[in-house]
Amino acid sequence: MAKYRCTVCNYVFSEEKEGKKFSDLPEEWVCPICGAPKTSFVLLAEKTDAQQAKKEGKTVSDVLIEQVAEWGVRYVFGVPGTSTLGVVDAVRKNDKVMYIQVRHEEVAAFMASAYGKLTGNVAACLSVSGPGTTNLATGLYDASMDNSPVLVLSGMVARQYIGPGSIQELDQHSFFEPICVFNKTLMSEDQTTMLGTLAVKTALLDRGVSNIGIPNDVQKLPYDTQIRPFEDRMPNLAFGSEDYIIEEAAQVVNSAERPVIVAGFGCRGQGTKLLGLAKRISAPIVTTFRAKGVVNEQDAFCAGCHGGLGSTAAGELVHKSDLLIVVDSSFSDLTLLPQKRTVQIDINMKNIAKKYPVEVGLLGNSAILLPKLTAKVQEKNNQDYLNEIAHLKENWNRQIAKEADATAKPIRAPYIMKVLQDKVASGAVFSLDVGENCWWFGRNFQMKKTQKIVMSGLLASMGFGLPGALAAALAYPDKQIICVTGDGGFTQVMGDFATALKYQLPIKVFIINNKHLGMIMQEQKMEGYQITQTELHEYNFALFAENAGGVGIKVTEPSQLEAAVDQALAATKATIVDIDTDPRRFI
Numbered sequence: 345m346a347k348y349r350c351t352v353c354n355y356v357f358s359e360e361k362e363g364k365k366f367s368d369l370p371e372e373w374v375c376p377i378c379g380a381p382k383t384s385f386v387l388l389a390e391k392t393d394a395q396q397a398k399k400e401g402k403t404v405s406d407v408l409i410e411q412v413a414e415w416g417v418r419y420v421f422g423v424p425g426t427s428t429l430g431v432v433d434a435v436r437k438n439d440k441v442m443y444i445q446v447r448h449e450e451v452a453a454f455m456a457s458a459y460g461k462l463t464g465n466v467a468a469c470l471s472v473s474g475p476g477t478t479n480l481a482t483g484l485y486d487a488s489m490d491n492s493p494v495l496v497l498s499g500m501v502a503r504q505y506i507g508p509g510s511i512q513e514l515d516q517h518s519f520f521e522p523i524c525v526f527n528k529t530l531m532s533e534d535q536t537t538m539l540g541t542l543a544v545k546t547a548l549l550d551r552g553v554s555n556i557g558i559p560n561d562v563q564k565l566p567y568d569t570q571i572r573p574f575e576d577r578m579p580n581l582a583f584g585s586e587d588y589i590i591e592e593a594a595q596v597v598n599s600a601e602r603p604v605i606v607a608g609f610g611c612r613g614q615g616t617k618l619l620g621l622a623k624r625i626s627a628p629i630v631t632t633f634r635a636k637g638v639v640n641e642q643d644a645f646c647a648g649c650h651g652g653l654g655s656t657a658a659g660e661l662v663h664k665s666d667l668l669i670v671v672d673s674s675f676s677d678l679t680l681l682p683q684k685r686t687v688q689i690d691i692n693m694k695n696i697a698k699k700y701p702v703e704v705g706l707l708g709n710s711a712i713l714l715p716k717l718t719a720k721v722q723e724k725n726n727q728d729y730l731n732e733i734a735h736l737k738e739n740w741n742r743q744i745a746k747e748a749d750a751t752a753k754p755i756r757a758p759y760i761m762k763v764l765q766d767k768v769a770s771g772a773v774f775s776l777d778v779g780e781n782c783w784w785f786g787r788n789f790q791m792k793k794t795q796k797i798v799m800s801g802l803l804a805s806m807g808f809g810l811p812g813a814l815a816a817a818l819a820y821p822d823k824q825i826i827c828v829t830g831d832g833g834f835t836q837v838m839g840d841f842a843t844a845l846k847y848q849l850p851i852k853v854f855i856i857n858n859k860h861l862g863m864i865m866q867e868q869k870m871e872g873y874q875i876t877q878t879e880l881h882e883y884n885f886a887l888f889a890e891n892a893g894g895v896g897i898k899v900t901e902p903s904q905l906e907a908a909v910d911q912a913l914a915a916t917k918a919t920i921v922d923i924d925t926d927p928r929r930f931i
């Protein structure tokens with residue numbers, strides 16, 4: 345008997361209480377509290393009795409791992425070392441948690457960040473004291489800036505050396521302090537379950553990184569105690585503003601002639617509800633780049649992404665709008681939203697009116713507020729506006745079709761996006777790197793229903809693509825996992841292609857190999873600098889993949905691309921498709 349948590353509101357579905365298996369529920373089943381789709385649920389605990397069977401010789405590490413597993417942690421990513429031996433062994437002994445050994449801690453942190461963004465669930469990364477800890481920094485800052493819940497289990501030197509100093513000892517508390525929403529050191533055994541639960545709880549509620557530092561000697565202390573269950577220890581987040589404020593918002597919406605709904609990453613899983621509002625008021629939906637795919641981009645009401653790499657349709661609709669209905673978007677500079685009359689929905693009160701004043705701010709969970717607002721607004725059938733949206737979408741589609749030149753050599757990035765769009769499965773998960781690969785994907789790839797992406801949003805860190813794909817492959821073992829990366833970003837983390845092979849994760853890595861740090865080269869051009877230090881050494885990633893034991897496919901001619909994509913998607917092993925690509929953005 346298992347329990348599942350709704351990642352939107354924290355409702356717990358207990359198979360024992362309900363008398364049925366979660367897996368037997370129909371696909372269209374939704375959370376009875378917040379209406380989130382079944383896909384928003386994650387496995388919490390597999391036993392209804394939180395107290396594990398007593399085992400001889402239990403340690404603090406065993407109890408800590410049991411505790412975080414009870415709260416839904418399924419994976420620990422890391423590199424084992426001297427100061428984590430106790431915790432690593434506790435993971436080995438616990439059949440609910442899987443240790444994934446990576447080659448560099450940065451990859452472990454990126455994986456945990458990506459896992460949190462994709463699933464809304466917490467994964468852990470585990471590092472040794474000193475260099476293992478500092479190697480986590482970039483991935484943890486990525487999680488922190490993109491509000492991804494992550495747990496760090498950081499090994500520390502034994503207590504008597506904290507302060508006096510030792511090999512691999514540094515001031516870890518101070519190191520973690522600016523990154524974390526929760527940062528504590530486990531100093532005695534009776535703190536174990538309390539710190540374990542508070543760390544996961546804070547990561548989920550404050551949507552950030554929690555660190556538990558565990559001194560080497562504490563890890564090995566004999567200890568056993570009652571595990572604290574998740575239920576009754578977490579607030580349900582199915583809340584929203586009072587009805588009179590929703591009524592005010594509805595009146596503002598009713599008064600608008602050209603409303604546009606702007607959907608941010610926070611409303612993942614709310615696609616159906618967003619479309620419900622859009623249809624009722626005849627309004628288009630534009631998304632932020634990170635929210636790409638929250639709504640099926642091929643739906644008539646979706647006008648694509650807004651921002652620097654957004655569609656002309658989204659840009660024009662937002663420009664001419666007389667009201668923005670902004671849902672779960674943090675108004676980042678990347679989204680380039682102008683100041684307009686605004687109704688804003690956000691679960692984080694600090695995001696309301698963050699950049700510009702808003703006419704009505706609705707504080708709460710969009711899963712609750714979207715249907716309430718939809719029920720209160722007047723129904724409109726603005727056919728002229730709908731025709732205009734369709735016309736703008738057609739123009740944009742014609743533009744990106746024109747850019748996808750199937751004959752140009754070197755191969756044009758827009759053509760690669762077109763071939764991927766035509767061939768990748770409708771349920772696929774994409775992990776994007778940062779650079780030209782990401783720019784072209786955001787601009788030219790149109791996501792189908794149920795496809796997902798994960799990326800390094802605000803930190804915009806190169807090297808995210810491969811770790812994101814590894815995390816996606818673990819979270820969604822039955823789905824096609826596609827990494828879209830560049831020769832620059834991939835090279836930063838390519839040692840962990842070995843991790844895909846070791847754990848038999850059949851990810852498909854498409855390298856937009858333009859032999860440049862292409863985006864920076866563009867900036868040098870645009871700012872009138874000479875092109876310098878952005879050229880990369882020619883590297884054959886297909887040979888690298890073959891040599892490592894995976895599948896490698898080199899594409900030099902545009903006519904080879906379709907067959908190469910077919911071959912990669914059919915491969916049962918981790919695969920790299922290395923595509924010689926034109927580094928120029930526009931010709």
Ligand code: FE
Pocket residue numbers: 350351352353354355375376377378379380
């Ligand atoms: Fe829910």
